[in-house]
Amino acid sequence: MSSTPPSSPDPKRFEVSKGTLWLDRAMTQLIRVGGLAVILAVFGIFFFIVKEILPLFTSAEVEAEKVVETPGGEALVLGVDEWGEKPFLYRGDGEVVVVDMESGERQVLPVPSLEGVEVTAVAYDAVKRRVAVGLADGRVGSFLVNYETEFDDEGERTIVPVVEPEPWFEVSLGDGPVTALSYGDGGSSRMIVVSRETGLAALRLGQKRALIGKPKLTLKDTTDLGALFDAGVTSVVASQNGEAALVAGDDGEVRYFQVENGEIVLKQTFEPFEGEAPVRMDYVFGGVSVAMTDRAGEQKVFSLFRPEGSSERLFGQTKEFDEVGEGTSIFAPSLRNKSFLTGGGGKLSVRHLTSGATRWEGEAEFEPVAATIDGKSEHFFLAGGSGQIQRFHFDDPHPEAGWRAFFGKVWYEGGEEPVYQWQSTGGSDDFEPKLSLVPLIIGSLKGTFYALLFSVPVALLAAVFSAAFLPHDMKRVVKPAMEIMASLPSVVLGFLAGLWLAPLIEDKVPSILLLCLSLPVAALIVGRVWSLQPMQVRQKFEGGREWMVLVPVLLLAGWVAWSLGPVLEGIFFVYNDPATGREIADFRLWWPQATGLSFDQRNSLVVGFMMGFAVIPVIFTIAEDALSNVPKTLTAAASALGASRWQVVWSIIVPVASPGIFSALMIGFGRAVGETMIVVMATGNTPVTEWNIFSGMRTLSANIAVELPEAAPGSTHYRTLFLGALVLFMLTFILNSVAEVMRQRLREKNKLV
Amino acid sequence: MADSSNAFATTGRSRRGEPFVWLTAAGLTIGVILTLGLLGLVVVKGLEVFWPDRLEVFEVDQDGATESVAGYLVQDRTRRDLDGATHEEIQVFRGNLELYGEKFLFLDKADIRDTSRPDDLLLVERMEGGHVIGTAARIEFGDGARVGAEDPEFGDRLEALIEENEERRKELKEIEKDQIGRNAKQVKELTLRRRLIEDGVESGSIEAIDAELQELQAEFARLDEERGEIRERLEADRFLVASADGRELGIAGGELLHVFEPNRAGFFARLGETLRRMWSFLSDDPREANTEGGVYPAIFGTVVMTLVMSIFVTPFGVIAAIYLREYAKQGPLVRAVRISVNNLAGVPSIVFGVFGLAFFIYFVGGVVDGWFFPNAEEPVYKSGGILWASLTLALLTVPVVIVATEEALAAVPRGVREAALACGASKWQAIQRVVLPASLPGILTGVILAMARGAGEVAPLMLVGVVKSAPDLPIDAAAPFIHPERQFMHLGFHIYDLGFQSPDSEAAKPMVFATTLLLIFIVVVMNLSAIIIRNRLRKKYATSSF
Secondary structure, three states: OOOOOOOOOHOOOOOHHHHHHHHHHHHHHHHHHHHHHHHHHHHHHHHHHHHHHHHOOOOEEEEEEEEEEEOOOOOOOOEEOOOOOOOEOOOOOOOEEEEEEOOEEEEEEEEEEHHHOOEEEEOOOOOOOEEEEEEOEEEEEEEEEEEEEEEEOOOOEEEEEEEEOOOEEEEEOOOEEEEEEEEEEEEOEEEEEEEEEEOOEEEEEEOOOOOOOOEEEEEEEEEEOHHOOOOOOOEEEEOOOEEEEEEEEEEOOOEEEEOOOEEEEEEEEEOOEEEEEEEEEOOOOOEEEEEEOOOOOOOEEEEEEOOOOOOOOOOEEEEOOOOOOOOEEEEEEEOOOOOEEEEEEEEEEEOOOOOOOEEEEEEOOOOEEEEEEEOOOEEEEEEEEEOEEEEEEEEOOOOOHHHHHHHOOOOOOOOOOOOOOEOOOOOOOOOOOOOOOHHHHHHHHHHHHHHHHHHHHHHHHHHHHHOOOOOHHHHHHHHHHHHHHHHHHHHHHHHHHHHHHHHHOOOOOHHHHHHHHHHHHHHHHHHHHHHHHHHHHHHHHOOOOOHHHHHHHHHHHHHHHHHHHHHHHHHHHHEOOOOOOOOOEOOEEEEEEEEEEEOOOOOHHHHHHHHHHHHHHHHHHHHHHHOOOOHHHHHHHHHHHHOOOOHHHHHHHHHHHHHHHHHHHHHHHHHHHHHHHHHHHOOOOOOOOOOOOOOOOOOOHHHHHHHHHHHOOOOOOHHHHHHHHHHHHHHHHHHHHHHHHHHHHHHHHHHHH | OOOHHHHHHHHHHOOOOOHHHHHHHHHHHHHHHHHHHHHHHHHHHHHHOOOOOOEEEEEEOOOEEEEEEEEEEEEEEEEOOOOOEEEEEEEEOOOOOHOOOOOEEEEEHHEOOOOOOOEEEEEEOOOOOOOOOEEEEEEEOOOOOEEEEEOOOOHHHHHHHHHHHHHHHHHHHHHHHHHHHHHHHHHHHHHHHHHHOOOOOOOOOHHHHHHHHHHHHHHHHHHHHHHHHHHHHHHHHEEEEEEEOOOOOEEEEHHHHEEOOOOOOOOHHHHHHHHHHHHHHHOEEEEOOOEEEEEHHHHHHHHHHHHHHHHHHHHHHHHHHHHHHHHOOHHHHHHHHHHHHHHHHHOOOOHHHHHHHHHHHHHHHHHHHHHHHHOOOOOOOOOOOOOHHHHHHHHHHHHHHHHHHHHHHHHHHHHHHHHHHHEEEOOHHHHHHHHHHHHHHHHHHHHHHHHHHHOOOOHHHHHHOOOOOOOOOOEOOOOOEEEOOOOOOHHHHHHHHHOOOOOHHHHHHHHHHHHHHHHHHHHHHHHHHHHHHHHHHHHHHHHHHO
């Protein structure tokens, strides 16, 4: 740094040189700004993480765009391409009208097969973009609306809609025009459920593979389902795999039919609304859940799951939503996630199946008769009674998030009851992410609990001894040794836990149990024997060296316990093989049989023990500090009054230092909660919600370490992992702050004495 | 206080509660035994890896026939089969992967008829396939010449063969990595420029670039040919080893790394071999999915990352501490800030990793890439790298430095500070010339502690750029010499990866123990030096000589 320039001439010689002043000011500014910046940056972590999480808790944003008029009457079907650019309308006549939302241009595509027929019922499947039609003469048929993309030389995309007709089928059962139908397409197996004025039939279609060209669709068989529906049929829906159908009768009963061994059989009859038939039954994306809406606008979701004690998957109510609104109800499933757009009589709402949350609510400018969502879930469309089409921009990146999804019990598709579950990724597109943080929080607490169970007694006993009895010269070695132990990389502890300790103690559990018992008992016995010795003998021995005497004693006791383990196992932990009736003395087999819980090699016992290595030094150091700082005047007074050295410790030192001990426990807790590598390496990382000591767990921190590298930035999964990090951050920060404040208070109090 | 209670204890006036005193002593005893046991375990297991075991030949009964198995003992174990009967077994490393399909074998002790230690058993290290154990048979040279094991020149010829091939491998590496690598890089750059010119983003002549490209292609063809020649020569000679059961196994000259006769070697020869193995562990690149060879890149990565981290953490930590202690107005707010900073040290490290990933990599890295590498095909800074890892760890350890520095500053006696001010020093002068030098050891302690913590931390690194195998070091001879965006290897992650991600974790175990020992050694040495410096510092102030 610069030195002071040569001193100025006489009168100014006591003035400080400009350079020095300037430097002083500059450094003051630098340190002010720098120091504040560093501190702010460190706290910026918190805000940055919060910023990443906030989008999880925002609801959907919907922006209405302009209405395009298409004269020609009420639309029966509204569909749209993948990008939400060119929706189409079908009005039950012989043509499809495609509208370009940008320019408002209309394009009329004739459907050749529909010439000269009278359409009496239509159904639309948004996944396949198939319009199924039923005719007055009882025939049923369908056509697909496909969008082909073309790129010109400049790379501009144009979308060309094409209508692809499909064959007609005669319905041989029943009479009169078709009143309702549904087309279920599972590729190789397809089913059309047709309700006519009288009679209800299920047509099963088969594919004949042709040598050239597309496979040909043929009618395989027709099944009469009409016998059960005397009162008439309100609505029908065929499942997306073409193997099942739901039919709602006018009496309010819904019947579930399924293909079994080539026959359509009735599986289940249930009444979703009391005495009232659902007017709409629509599959939510994934084909497992059906949203049912009745005339009054009540909406319930039924999902397929295996009820307890049943071997079959049946429908059961899993969710109940608010009323959608009275009037013609609309429904459009998202093709990306479990959201759907629904509404009635001009009211609109976007709902999410998993969380049961309403993501958005609004009013339509006109009463919609049909709705659809584009393939990217970025737009939805409404069609009005007089042919209007309106596009809405729709932005909801995290529909599956929310307080209820993260911290509440959620009834997932296929589950028999609401559960806490974490399963963030799955194999298929229609996978339902299960994002409950509860199993992870329980996992973290479980690991921490078992770690503290082992480390707290050891650390506190050692701290008491070290503070109250250990001679100074030994203390100078023990304390740094503990500090070094605290700095052992956790990856090393994790590796030893997983690859060395876990296989070692896997079949030695009874030995471990004996160890936990024998060590303290051995120490107490030695102490008792020692205290019975006459004073002359005891005085020869300088206090504070007891722990060295105990080294061989405890090693011996440990060895005895270790070798007696198998004996104990032979007496108490005998597994009875139900298959052969043989008895095997093996704790690993006995535990599941006796308790019904599992036994894993990499279990909480191993984690707890190894994590203890990380936690013991932390607790020891802080507790020892607190115990050592108890004012001498207090202990001396107690001793002078004739207290034994244990009485001094137990009735003076420990109570006075108890806030410090408590804060040591809290800091130890914080260390264990956030520990990552030991848990990743020493458990199976399965998210569980049980407290079994012989099973593993998945903690918040391990979950982040394992899943974050794979998570797509900005996705719900990614942000949920951030939420996990924030939970950890808050938990440890608050715990540590409380502990620190307690410690400072204690220090001040002790100063005054 | 400890003294006072002791004084009474020895008079033994009252023995009430004495057993509980012993119970507390047991706590300390257990703590000490556990710590020493753990360190001892790591040291023993880690050093054991390098010590050459004697090779043995076991004659084993196998369904009536006798089979010879040569190898060294790995462990004893007792296995209980389904009938409840126990078997005493030994695990033997027998190597020769091509012949047996597995490197390890369990032998039932009851089946072993005989054990011997023939002097001429060899332990051969090679590039791929693990060790070979057997007796030397002959060398077959590419030109048709053969030298049998009984030939007196055999030993020298074998040594010459190994040395020769080492030279060739070096040459090959030079060509592959430096020359071909440079060539490929130039081609990539030129192709990119060509595309930019074509798109009209930059101006220049496409013809000139094409000519250059052609030249580079010609150079590549020449290098490729040269490479092929060396490879051929590496394959040409073969060293044949006879296994214990009489089969022969050929090792190409280029594969040969080292040959050792553990049974013939005396104590000092074995010690020498141990040191050689240690050196190769420290200085070699890893081979065979990290389970063989050395950990040089991991050491390099750890050291560079820790140093870069300390370069960031020291000035920031010290400035923040000086501000808090010397400049900020002491009050409840500063106290709250101090407690919070202190507590940040207790926030789980993975949280910092999460922040590093989102902030440094996705946010800052994205911005940097957008500004400086808009045309890059793959993200340059928007992916894990040593710079981001260092910054993340710097954030993680800055509380450690702040706390240590503050303590050191607070320990400087008030009188010293006031004396400086009284002599007319400005505030900064007093800090710079008096306070800082006095607290330097304390600051140093903090920095060393931070480095020790950083060196041992793995969880956050897994998110911000550590990988199991990085072919290029973050600092090398290729311009611009320092590559802060490169991914790197790290000793701690090496342990995790070898122990838990490796397909053959049994074969990897010795490597993991050796790496563990090395990592613990580094961390303990750093901690010890921090403790020693701190103790010196304390003594200095205890005598209050300045």
